Amino acid sequence: xxxxxxxxxxxxxxxxxxxxxxxxxxxxxxxxxxxxxxxxxxxxxxxxxxxxxxxxxxxxxxxxxxxxxxxxxxxxxxxxxxxxxxxxxxxxxxxxxxxxxxxxxxxxxxxxxxxxxxxxxxxxxxxxxxxxxxxxxxxxxxxxxxxxxxxxxxxxxxxxxxxxxxxxxxxxxxxxxxxxxxxxxxxxxxxxxxxxxxxxxxxxxxxxxxxxxxxxxxxxxxxxxxxxxxxxxxxxxxxxxxxxxxxx
Amino acid sequence: xxxxxxxxxxxxxxxxxxxxxxxxxxxxxxxxxxxxxxxxxxxxxxxxxxxxxxxxxxxxxxxxxxxxxxxxxxxxxxxxxxxxxxxxxxxxxxxxxxxxxxxxxxxxxxxxxxxxxxxxxxxxxxxxxxxxxxxxxxxxxxxxxxxxxxxxxxxxxxxxxxxxxxxxxxxxxxxxxxxxxxxxxxxxxxxxxxxxxxxxxxxxxxxxxxxxxxxxxxxxxx
Numbered sequence: 001x002x003x004x005x006x007x008x009x010x011x012x013x014x015x016x017x018x019x020x021x022x023x024x025x026x027x028x029x030x031x032x033x034x035x036x037x038x039x040x041x042x043x044x045x046x047x048x049x050x051x052x053x054x055x056x057x058x059x060x061x062x063x064x065x066x067x068x069x070x071x072x073x074x075x076x077x078x079x080x081x082x083x084x085x086x087x088x089x090x091x092x093x094x095x096x097x098x099x100x101x102x103x104x105x106x107x108x109x110x111x112x113x114x115x116x117x118x119x120x121x122x123x124x125x126x127x128x129x130x131x132x133x134x135x136x137x138x139x140x141x142x143x144x145x146x147x148x149x150x151x152x153x154x155x156x157x158x159x160x161x162x163x164x165x166x167x168x169x170x171x172x173x174x175x176x177x178x179x180x181x182x183x184x185x186x187x188x189x190x191x192x193x194x195x196x197x198x199x200x201x202x203x204x205x206x207x208x209x210x211x212x213x214x215x216x217x218x219x220x221x222x223x224x225x226x227x228x229x230x231x232x233x234x235x236x237x238x239x240x241x242x243x244x245x246x247x248x
Numbered sequence: 249x250x251x252x253x254x255x256x257x258x259x260x261x262x263x264x265x266x267x268x269x270x271x272x273x274x275x276x277x278x279x280x281x282x283x284x285x286x287x288x289x290x291x292x293x294x295x296x297x298x299x300x301x302x303x304x305x306x307x308x309x310x311x312x313x314x315x316x317x318x319x320x321x322x323x324x325x326x327x328x329x330x331x332x333x334x335x336x337x338x339x340x341x342x343x344x345x346x347x348x349x350x351x352x353x354x355x356x357x358x359x360x361x362x363x364x365x366x367x368x369x370x371x372x373x374x375x376x377x378x379x380x381x382x383x384x385x386x387x388x389x390x391x392x393x394x395x396x397x398x399x400x401x402x403x404x405x406x407x408x409x410x411x412x413x414x415x416x417x418x419x420x421x422x423x424x425x426x427x428x429x430x431x432x433x434x435x436x437x438x439x440x441x442x443x444x445x446x447x448x449x450x451x452x453x454x455x456x457x458x459x460x461x462x463x464x465x466x467x468x469x470x
Contacts, residue, residue, distance in 0.1 A: 008339075019339055072342030098340040105335045171343055171352055172330035174256075204255055213333030214256045214326045216354060217426040223346035235434030241257045242432060 001027040001088060004096045005040065007052055010109050013116075017109065019098075029089035033076060034059060034066060036088055053112040059084040061226065064161030067168070068113055069100040074165035074224045082163060082226045102168035106175070106210040119210040120162050120178060126206045127199035128182045130191050144190055154188035157181045159227045166221035166229070172213030177221040179207045180237035181229045187240055197244040204241055259326060264427035266319040271424055271448070273312060278452050285462050288393045295392035299376060320362050327355045350422040357419040364412035371399055393468075400463035409460040413453040420449035 002025050010017030024043070027036050034056050041051035057065035066083040070076035076086045091097060101109050106119040132138060158181075166177035183200050186192025192199070215234060222231045280298070283291040298304050343352050350357070375395075379385050400406050425445035428438070 006339075069338060069340075072338065072340040073345050077345070100338055100340070103334050103336055103338050105333050169346055171341075171347070173333040174330075176256075204257060208254070208256050211333055212256075213330040214259060215430075216260075216326070216330070216351065217422075217429045218347035218351040220343070220346040231429065232434045235429050235432045238257055238261070238430060239432030241255070242261065245258075 001029065001091070001093045003027055003036075003091065003094070006096060006098045007113070008100045008109075009052070009112055011111065013108060013110050019100075027088050029087065031088045032059070032084055033068070033070065033086040033088065034084050053114045055114050056084060061085045062161065064163035067102050067115060067117070067164055069102055069168055071098050074102060074168035075163075075226055079223070080226055080228055082161075082165075085226075102164050104164075104167045104173035104212065106173070106212050107164060107167065115164075117162070117164050119212070120164065120175070122210065123175070123179055123203050123206045124162075124182060126202040127195070128186075128203065130186060130195060132191075141191070146189060150188045153232075154185050157184035157188070157229065157233055160185075160225075160229050161227060163226060165224050165226060167212065169220040169224035170213065170215075171218060171220065172216055174215045174221070175207050175210070175212035176215040176234045176237070177225065177229055177231070179203050180233035183237045183240060184233040187236065196240065197247065200237060200240040200244050204237070256329075259322060260430040262318065263322050263326065264430035266315050266322070267423050267427045269315045270319060271420065271427075273315070274452055275448075278455055281459050282455060284393055284396055285459055291396075292390050292392045296387070296389040299380070299392075300387065316365065320358065323355065323358050348422065350418045351426070354419060354422060357415045360415040361412060361419055364408065364415075367405075367408060367412075371405075397463045397466075397468045400460055401467055403464070406460050406464040410457050413456045413460075416456075417449050417453035420453070421446065424448060 002023070005022040005024055006019050007022055008017060009020045022040055022044075024036070024040050027039065031039070034054070037052060037054060044051045055065045055067050057063040059066075061082045061084060064082070066075075068075070068083045070083065070086070075081060075083045076090065078086050078090055099113065101107075101113045101115045107115045107117055110116050160178060160181035162178060164178070167173050167175050170177075183203055186199060187196050217231070217234075219231060222229065280291070280294050283294060400409075425438075425442045428434070428441050433441070
């Protein structure tokens with residue numbers, strides 16, 4: 001397969017950056033998107049040029065490291081997959097593929113396609129946990145009965161890998177889907193209810209401080225999320241937030 | 249509570265509540281307007297009541313104007329903040345791949361509807377204020393139908409009304425159901441809310457368009 005890649009190149013966080021063309025040959029349909037970029041980087045290194053920097057780690061859709069905007073969509077045209085799980089068979093011989101970093105003011109570019117997603121870490125740090133006394137009298141989690149529906153919804157919310165595709169897809173660069181998944185996974189369980197009020201207030205406050213946009217319910221985040229996190233989580237966070245604040 | 253006022257979720261709830269209020273008002277407005285076609289005498293009676301009832305004029309009308317102002321000011325504020333949240337734009341952005349045109353262009357449809365409201369206020373509200381409070385004309389309970397029909401004589405005005413209501417339909421198509429999501433309602437009733445939204449978004453603007461066209465093609469000749 002022969003392709004024309006248009007890739008965002010940016011020397012460092014302060015430089016301007018631009019799109020550059022890279023024609024590439026010999027790409028197999030069974031290669032993953034990142035393997036295709038590995039081939040490109042081998043060629044660039046052999047030519048003595050700077051390889052394209054991009055985030056990756058597990059390469060099996062679990063870690064949430066890979067983060068490319070491919071032809072205008074986070075993680076490319078396939079659904080419920082991360083960039084590392086996207087295969088080149090989704091493209092045709094002769095295609096032009098535009099590759100950019102996830103764009104958001106809260107996700108500044110560090111170099112080429114690598115972005116700083118520590119804004120997500122800070123949202124997690126202010127409330128994405130439960131406080132448990134571990135001094136020896138901890139209650140066994142399985143000893144607390146939990147409704148099956150709530151346990152399932154909590155589990156689905158917890159499958160969010162924090163890749164940032166929701167922010168990248170949203171026309172407003174809103175982080176509501178991510179934050180709501182992190183709020184929901186605890187709000188649905190009795191262990192998480194203890195700190196539910198402070199958690200939702202802190203996490204929403206931090207989300208706003210990071211400079212993410214406002215949710216306008218376009219639903220783009222849900223469509224592009226590689227883990228299928230539902231908009232129901234955003235509605236749940238809105239309820240949690242309103243009741244937390246109206247309580248005082 | 250101070251955190252609530254500054255938060256993105258609170259801003260969305262303000263948009264949702266003011267939007268739902270305007271949706272309710274639209275239905276009430278349509279109910280009165282449709283009588284101009286179906287029962288002209290009733291139209292005159294109801295219009296006169298609305299124009300001279302103290303509660304409507306001095307309590308409900310200011311609330312309505314405040315609702316419109318809050319909705320559009322908050323809409324502009326949200327748009328500016330959202331633009332700032334992605335200061336560097338994508339070279340290629342396939343918005344249509346994951347969201348409807350209506351949901352992505354609420355600011356455009358909203359601004360067109362706002363521009364239409366300017367014309368609508370000029371046509372009817374300012375005229376009424378002049379008739380009652382500046383020129384101080386006597387009460388005339390039978391004047392409303394004739395005045396309304398005369399407004400729709402020019403093709404350009406009728407065309408602007410039709411175009412504006414098409415844009416309003418697109419605005420409602422996303423906005424009505426979206427307001428429930430903003431207020432935290434996403435449950436087993438959501439499919440029914442979405443279906444009702446689509447019916448409402450088509451039926452009410454189509455009804456207003458029918459009324460405008462009906463009066464344009466059936467002028468009052470004396």
